[in-house]
Amino acid sequence: MNCSEFLAQLGDFLDNQVPTGLVADLQAHLEGCEHCVITMRTTQKTIQIYRNHEIYELPQGLRERLQAAILAKCKKGC
Amino acid sequence: MPIIQAQGTEEVHPDILLVNRAREGDVQAFEQLVKQYDRQVFRIAQHITQNREDAEDVVQDAFLKAYEKLEQFQGNSKFYTWLVRIAVNESLMRLRKRRTGRMVSIDEDVETEEGSMPRDLAEWRPDPEMMYGQSELAEILRKTIQGLPPGFRVVFVLRDVEGLSTEETAETLGLSVPAVKSRLLRARLQLRERLSRYFRKNEDGTK
Numbered sequence: 001m002n003c004s005e006f007l008a009q010l011g012d013f014l015d016n017q018v019p020t021g022l023v024a025d026l027q028a029h030l031e032g033c034e035h036c037v038i039t040m041r042t043t044q045k046t047i048q049i050y051r052n053h054e055i056y057e058l059p060q061g062l063r064e065r066l067q068a069a070i071l072a073k074c075k076k077g078c
Numbered sequence: 079m080p081i082i083q084a085q086g087t088e089e090v091h092p093d094i095l096l097v098n099r100a101r102e103g104d105v106q107a108f109e110q111l112v113k114q115y116d117r118q119v120f121r122i123a124q125h126i127t128q129n130r131e132d133a134e135d136v137v138q139d140a141f142l143k144a145y146e147k148l149e150q151f152q153g154n155s156k157f158y159t160w161l162v163r164i165a166v167n168e169s170l171m172r173l174r175k176r177r178t179g180r181m182v183s184i185d186e187d188v189e190t191e192e193g194s195m196p197r198d199l200a201e202w203r204p205d206p207e208m209m210y211g212q213s214e215l216a217e218i219l220r221k222t223i224q225g226l227p228p229g230f231r232v233v234f235v236l237r238d239v240e241g242l243s244t245e246e247t248a249e250t251l252g253l254s255v256p257a258v259k260s261r262l263l264r265a266r267l268q269l270r271e272r273l274s275r276y277f278r279k280n281e282d283g284t285k
Contacts, residue, residue: 004195007195007196007267010263010267011259011262011263011266012259014266015244017244035196035199038199038200038201039196039199039267039270041201041202042201042202042270042273042274042277043266043267043270045202045206045277046266046269046270046273047238047266049206049207049219049273050219050223050234050238050239050269051238051239051241053207053215053216053219054121054216055216055219055220055223056120056121056124056125056133056220057117058116058117058120058121058137062134063116063117066116066134066137066138067109067112067113067116069138070112070137070138070141070142070145071105071108071109071112073138073142074105074108074142074145075105
């Protein structure tokens with residue numbers, strides 16, 4: 001397996017969706033390819049960072065205003 | 079109005095119970111759904127529209143539309159995925175209004191091959207996000223994701239940030255599962271490449 005072939009499977013590999021038969025091939029490639037190890041590790045970290053950090057926060061005051069506006073209209077029958 | 083019931087012994091999702099109560103006119107039940115999902119809807123809208131005012135409008139419009147259309151909700155998908163679909167459509171509509179005369183779709187700019195092959199192959203620091211303060215980090219993450227084509231950005235946000243499954247993301251965006259997977263991988267790799275310049279280990283060990 002070369003790097004392009006590994007990369008083509010990287011998404012499924014990160015999501016644990018690779019068919020069982022292919023997992024050993026991917027792991028064997030990783031053992032001999034430092035570049036792909038780094039690509040995989042940093043891609044994983046990218047996902048984790050975006051998942052763990054709120055970048056568009058809805059402030060509480062605005063949240064309450066929006067909720068009140070929505071519910072007032074619902075009560076009127078929209 | 080028909081009540082959604084679980085099939086067989088399957089347990090009913092708590093959202094379905096709230097939807098059923100809301101359909102019978104219980105506004106408080108709907109209020110619970112709003113409180114549960116308003117932050118997520120706002121985030122998705124902000125990611126797509128890139129505009130604070132539009133994102134606020136989308137939160138209102140998406141929930142009002144959902145309330146109006148509650149009887150059309152079949153219960154064969156999750157309420158949350160159904161709501162996200164409404165929010166994505168509302169967001170794209172707002173984006174079109176801003177860019178008058180220009181078509182905006184989630185298929186825009188997805189043909190580019192940019193970012194398919196990793197170029198920056200440096201290791202990152204062990205806890206790269208600790209190198210920056212909260213607001214500085216948020217700014218880096220915003221700037222980085224804003225640079226993605228909208229069709230990649232929305233797939234990444236639904237799948238990796240909001241935690242929808244590949245199938246749910248495909249259904250929400252009207253894309254095939256292979257298309258979602260391909261866009262997701264390219265989005266992840268492009269973000270990785272761009273974040274690398276902030277998070278890589280320097281040869282001399284400095285920030």
